[in-house]
Amino acid sequence: MRGADILVEMLIGYGVEVIFGVPGDTNVPLYEALQEREGRIRHVMARDERSAGYMADAYGRFTSKPGVFECPSGAGAMYSLPPVAESNSSSVPVILLTIDIPLPGEGRGVLTELDCARLFDPITKMSVQVKAAEKLPEIIRRAFRVACSGKPGAVHLQIPEDMLIAEVDPSRISLHVEKECMEFPAYPTLPAPGVLDELMKLLTSSKRPLIVSGGGVNRSCAGAEVTELAERLNIPVCTTMTGQGTMPDDHRLAVGVIGDNGFHPHANWSLEHADFVLFVGSKMGSVVTIGWTFPKITLNKRVAQIDIDPEIMANNYENVLSVPGDAKLVLRQLIQLVPETADAARTEPWVTELNELRADFWENAESLLTSELTPLRPERAVRSFNEAFDAYGKPALIYSDAGTPTPHMTRFLKLKDPRTRIAIPRAFGGLGSALPATVGAWFADKERRPIGMFGDGSFGMTVGELETLVRLQVPAILLLFNNGTFGWIKGLHRLKGHNQCFGVDFMPPRGQAIAEAFGVKAWTAKNSKELDFALAEAFAYENGPCLIDIHVESIADRVPPVYSWLSKRGKDPLSTKAEEVRYF
Known part of the structure; x- marks a missing residue:
């Protein structure tokens, strides 16, 4: 058996149904092995290694299985760092395979040479280099055991290309899997008696x-x-x-x-x-x-x-x-x-x-949730989403970026169906995860609609994955909160008294036009009436991905529901009264 055959057979044995990744010079042998087993395991090509990692992260969050992704050597490995760090710190089981340069090239100035095992060591539970093809089964077993047992997290395997083309005598290895480690939690524990x-x-x-x-x-x-x-x-x-x-x-x-x-x-x-x-x-x-x-x-x-x-x-x-x-x-x-x-x-x-306190809060919040002021208030946008989602009546997997949507969605979103899950990556607060995460969510459970929420800063980082969504016909609903700024950072500038903010504004994207250029069904919403219409259309549309370009007030224009920010403005964060707080 070739090393690549051993690797893929082990993944299949562990119940891996999908592996996300990006092609490169070094991972051709892996792709050959995957192609030969088409129908038993699926490869999903992303347009960027970081996106592939966020797909695996979402898959790991919304299933009990680890998400698996792969990348080629050099820059591919470096692009994979952000999602791996997020998954590990968020206790999400993820396994990354970096297919690296052949071992004989180490230390000789080979293009893309990089000590990936050391690179990923600080941000994973385990990061090792495979130095013998016969070790692949043992190391794969260890990878699943480490990712899924105890506190779950990320594992990185650096696999030199020559390990994938090496011939291995099947009698010298065992392809057995540890069934206990196919899913999280492996070996769940209980406290001492009493x-x-x-x-x-x-x-x-x-x-x-x-x-x-x-x-x-x-x-x-x-x-x-x-x-x-x-x-x-x-x-x-x-x-x-x-x-x-x-x-x-x-x-x-x-x-x-x-x-x-x-x-x-x-x-x-x-x-x-x-x-x-x-x-x-x-x-x-x-x-x-x-x-x-x-x-x-x-x-x-x-x-x-x-x-x-x-x-x-x-x-x-x-x-x-x-x-x-x-x-x-x-x-x-x-x-x-x-x-x-x-x-x-x-x-x-x-x-x-x-x-009583809760009822008082929601009663007072009604004025914000029903506001028809323009630009569209974030609170009103959440109200529209709540109503449309209730009318849809089916469960969903919601993945929100850590930026613009977070404070208002966290405060005003109402989830009533226990089958609906929401995930917000909070370990490092990186942008650009939600759009590709809808791909991972779709492969995690095709009975629940994937919904991605992100600001225009995030959108600009992963817009290329619109092609992936169209190619795979993922019925994702994408909500773009568009206001032409890195709003969270601009809000911090203003919180510190700097109204002349520096390096935070950019041209608002033409979200609908960009989406349609990729073949994505899209709408633009500048007020609640347009948003209500677009949401109803989006939930009824199931022939592929769709996007709503929501022109919304920036959190840099009005202080969002953030306890420490309200305290700095001299307001009582524990008040249940609805109050608009300005920076100046």
């Missing part, structure tokens, strides 16, 4: 308990377990930004999003006034705690933490209890410990108080 009994006592003895659901809950697909535990004990639930969608937003126990960016004031208030808080699958990092300045009443001694990664336990606060383990598995065990005589009435005054 720990969950102690946690249940804390939950059932507090009068104002709160559950905070983080990205780890979505990664573990444990939303149903969080919901059941909350209902059995009558405990309100907040989410972090990456935990959004844990439970339906119209649930009486679903308080809202905590943290700095796109927060709900009543949710942050609940975190400050709870007497016991259970964090599930959250690092409790800078966004959630607003740079470790919130809540003002310290969280020390009133926090318990469930997380698959013991290294982050009590990293930022003094936990009253640390519970290591997979969120889904731990919560299932915890639900079994709920006493039959659990007193739901004990927490009802707390739940009622939070729901």
Whole structure:
């Protein structure tokens, strides 16, 4: 067997259905092996290695399998760095194969020579170079084991081209796979005996308990377990930004999003006034705690933490209890410990108080959500999306870039169908992920419509992937928030008192014209009436990708719902009153 045959057979054995990538000089042997097995595994060509990585990232986020992508040597490997770093820090299982120059060329000035194993080492769970074709099965097994076990993350394999064309005696190798490592979580863990009994006592003895659901809950697909535990004990639930969608937003126990960016004031208030808080699958990092300045009443001694990664336990606060383990598995065990005589009435005054605050917030927000001012307000755009999505009545996989759409979508988006998932890459806040991510989302689950949300800064970085969407006939709905600026950065300039902003403005793209040039169905929306029409048309259109060019007010024109920004403008971020805050 050739090394390339071994590699592809191992991938098929591990249940890999699709591999994303970009062709190059060095990966021709891999493509030959893939072509010979067409029908058993599919290769999806992206137009850029970074885009291929974001496709794999979305696939890993929306399935229980690791996303796999490949790239050629040199620049291809360097272009792959951003998505790998994002996946690894976001605990998304991803495997990157860089097909490199032949081993005999090392140190001899061969074109595209690069020590990729060292390059990716700081941003992966494992980064190794394959130096013998006979080692390929063993290393592939290790790659899946590392990516899917413990805290999931990214793995990088540097495979020299000569390893793919080398002949290997099949009797000297084993192509067996570890079934436990085909999906995440491999080898899920539980805490020591007695720990969950102690946690249940804390939950059932507090009068104002709160559950905070983080990205780890979505990664573990444990939303149903969080919901059941909350209902059995009558405990309100907040989410972090990456935990959004844990439970339906119209649930009486679903308080809202905590943290700095796109927060709900009543949710942050609940975190400050709870007497016991259970964090599930959250690092409790800078966004959630607003740079470790919130809540003002310290969280020390009133926090318990469930997380698959013991290294982050009590990293930022003094936990009253640390519970290591997979969120889904731990919560299932915890639900079994709920006493039959659990007193739901004990927490009802707390739940009622939070729901009153929540109702007050949404009542006051109505003036923003129904505003017909131009340019189109972001809040009004979210209202239009909510209404169109409700009318559509089917689940979706939503991937939003970290830029312009984030604060308003996080605050005002209402997800009612538990089958709908939303992902926002928050580890590094890089732009340019959402458009290619719709490709990965489509291959993750073709029963759920892929939806990508991004600003015009992001659009300019990955516009070439419109061709990929058309070539593959992916029925993605793309929402372009168009205002001709890097809005988040421009807003920071103005927040610091610099109204004459520097290096942040560019020509607004003609989104509809660009999309149509690629063969994408497209509309332009400059007001709510046009947007309502375009959204209805987009959800009804299923013959391929479509794009709505939404001309929207920049977050640099009006302070967005960001806790730290509002504080700097002298406003009370916890107020439930709807107030337009200007920079000047």
